Structures are given as structure tokens and as C-alpha cells.
Amino acid sequence: MRLSKAWIIASKDLSIVRRKKSIFSTMIIFPLFVSVGLPLLIHVIAGGSAGTPDVRSGLPTVINAFAFFFLIGAATLPTTIASYTIVGEKQEQSLEPLLATPITDREILMGKSIGALLPPLAAIWIGGVIFMGLIDAFTFGLLGYPYYPNAVMAVIMLLLVPLAAITSVETSVLVSARVNDVRTAQQLGSLIVIPFALIYVLGEINAFPLTVPYLLVLAAIILVVDIGLFSLAVSTFRREEILTKWK
Template sequence: MSLRRIAAVMDKEFQDALRNRYVVMLMIILPIVFAAIPIVSLTTIRQLPPSQAPSGQLPPALARRLGHLPLQTQLEVFLAAQFMLLFWIAPLAIPMTIATYSVVGEKREKALEPLLATPVTTGELLAGKAVAAACPGIALSWGAYFLVVAAAHGIRLSPPALEVLWGPTAWLQIFLLAPLITLLATLTGLIVSSRVNDPRLAEQIGMVVILPLLGLIIGQSFGILWLSGTLLAWIAVFLVGADALLLALAVAIFERETILTRWR
């Protein structure tokens, strides 16, 4: 693959995305929302006097896991762990929108044919589109994450809860797993959008990637599982393999002749 051609595709995709008002609106609103929810929730719990902390809020399995901590600290740790999973989901909406519109929109506007007539290979084209679509969501979610961490320090969140937000396990989730999941969703969106002509449909089908993440949130809520470093490492290995397979599948499906004849 030529990095120069991939960079050229990425530059084009960035410019196209910035001309899409819907994408720009998402880029402004979503980081604010994903930062505000954890900050407001953690601040509210932190400001409660220990005597007024809600009791009996955690599932028995989770309460046993955190039983060595004071009740208020248990709630802070639980919320911090749940919000870390929120940052797995945070980067997905913007890349999915960019990815689906970049293919479907070009097919509708007859802008894909000139691009496919260039020397860029299918792999370079899809790699450029996938990375360009994923980067804005990842960058904005990182910005929201740093705001939450700064706020957690500002309200003096308990050390155990702060460790959940800012420590090796948290960094693994934010800087490795979240980008891998975002790339997975983006490649899914590219695959779907190469077969349909409705960007909304492609986006909705692609967002099926969120379902396993919701399963993790529910499982952790009920104390069925706890995302330890070992489990997160295995998830990372799985995601690397899944991303590689999806990229190969995307290249196989995104045949130049098929795209040109099907959507002419």
C-alpha cells in the first residue's frame, strides 16, 4: 500500500466530512453530551454526605466484589467503571455517519467513478476512508475523556474510583480498545454502504456493533463480569483479528466493476 495515496484519500474524506452539516453538528454536540453525563453523575454522588448515600443499589455479586470499600466509594467505582464503557461507544456515531455517507453519497452524486479511475487500489481507498472516518470520533471522545478525568480530580473523587478512570486498565480501554471498536464499526459501515444506496439504512445496520457493548454494560451492571486487565487484553486480541478480517472482507466486496456497474 502507498501511504501517500492513503493520505490523499484521507484528506479528501476530511474535507467532505466538514462540508456535511449533520456531521459537524454531531462533532460539536456528542463530545459535550458524553462528557456531561459522567461529570454530572459523579459530582452528584460525590456531594452526597456519607450518611445519605443510597444503600442497596449494587447487585449482590458486585457488592461482594467491592465490599471492602465504603458504600459511597462503591457507588463511585461502579459509576466510573460503567462510564469507561460509555467511552467505548462514544467514538462510534461520528465515524459511522462519515463512513456510510462517504460511500453512499459518492455513489448518489456519481463522484465515486472518477475516484475509482485513479491509480489508488481498493485496499488503499478503503483504508483511507476507514481511518479518515474513525479519527474524528476517536479524537473527540478522547477530548471528552480528558474533561471527565480533569473533573474527577477537581471534585476529588475517591482514589479507587479515580484509579478506574485514570490508570493502566483505563488507558487500555480508551487508547486501544475504543479505537479498535471504532475501526470495526467503520469497516462494517463501509461494507454495508457498498451494497445499499440508503445512508440511513447503512448507518443503522452498521450500529449493530453497539449491541455487544450494551451486553458488557449490562453484564457489569449485574456483577456477572468485571472488566479486568486480562479480560480486556483478550478482547483487544479478538478485535485486532476481527478488524483484519473485516478489512479483507471489505476489499473483497468493494469490487470496482461491481460498484461502477451497479450504481451507474
């Protein structure tokens, strides 16, 4: 597989993202809500409680749970781009010329995956930096130390967020092979957020502690799933059949 060819496709898809205001705004709104809105919520709740012992002891659990929202965002945001750059190109009849070029299916899928991954990852990582800065600013007086950076956030941002985004992209590819409408592809692809939302709920009730060992196990599971999804996506994305099946 030639990464240079994949990058050409990714660059083209990235240019589409810059032109589509609806896609671009989606990449900003969710990370902005999580990175600014949730620290402000903690500030209001913790500040109103005047730093009681119960609040101080429970604060790390709440902060970790809120940080998990970045993982949920990583599982959701790429569906917007991935669905549009595959089904959207089919609708605009710009996919056929691409399939006629001497580029392999793996190179096409890799290029489209890169194009769908980079904007959400950049938005989430920037949001993560803002989130950590605000959390430290709002909780230092209560905790007596800067909560971030720490190992939990490192695992979430550097392992789980990219892996969840890859899961989202590959799921969108599989869905796009069965539908011919961008909105439908986005709605079905976004269902991948359900398992991550369930893990969040389990974390809130402490059935799945959001600690480094548990998060590493989760990362290993998602990695295995991603490998399987990519192999399945390649087998689904058959250029000799795609023009007749995607109708």
C-alpha cells in the first residue's frame, strides 16, 4: 500500500471539509461544549458546595467521567466526514473517476480514513488542552494540586480517542456500502456511540472504573475491533461491484 497515494485522497477530502461549513462547525461545537461547558459546570457545583470534604473526595471521579466525553466525541464526529466523502461522492458522481484510477482499494480506504480522522482528532486534542487548563484553574483551590496532566487523560487522549475515531470511520465505511443517502449513513454510523455511552454509564456507577488498567484493557479491545473492521471494510469496498451495488 502506497501512503503517498492515500495522502492524495486524504488531502482532497480535507479540502471538502474546509468548504462544507456544516461539517466544519460540527468539528468545533462538540469539543467546545465539552472543553468549556463541563469545567464551568464543575466550577459552579464545587464552588457552590464551598469545598466540603465529600465534594473534594468525589471530584476526581466526576472529572474523569467528564473527560470520557472526549472519547464519545471521537466515536461520533468522524461519521459526518466519512459518510459525506463516501456516499456524498457517490451522489455527486465524483466517486467513479476515483475508482477508475490505478489506486488500490486499501489506498482509497486508507486515504478516506485519514481525511475523516484528522479534523476530529485535531479538534478533540485542542479541546482536551483547554479542558485540562480550565479544570486545573477551577479545582486547584479545592484539591490543593493541579489535577492535570495525569495518566488517565493520557490514555484517553493518546490511545482511546484515536482508536475510537478509527472505529467510527470504519463503521461509516461499512454503513456507506449499504445506503445511498448521506443523512442515513450519518445516522446509522453514529450508532457506534452507543457502546461508549454505555461504558460511560458503567463508569458513573463504578461498574467500570475509569482507571488506567481498565482503560488500557478497553483500548486493547477497541484495537482488535478496528483491525477486524478495516479488513471487513476492504472486503466490502470492491470497486468492480461498487457502482452496481451502491444504488
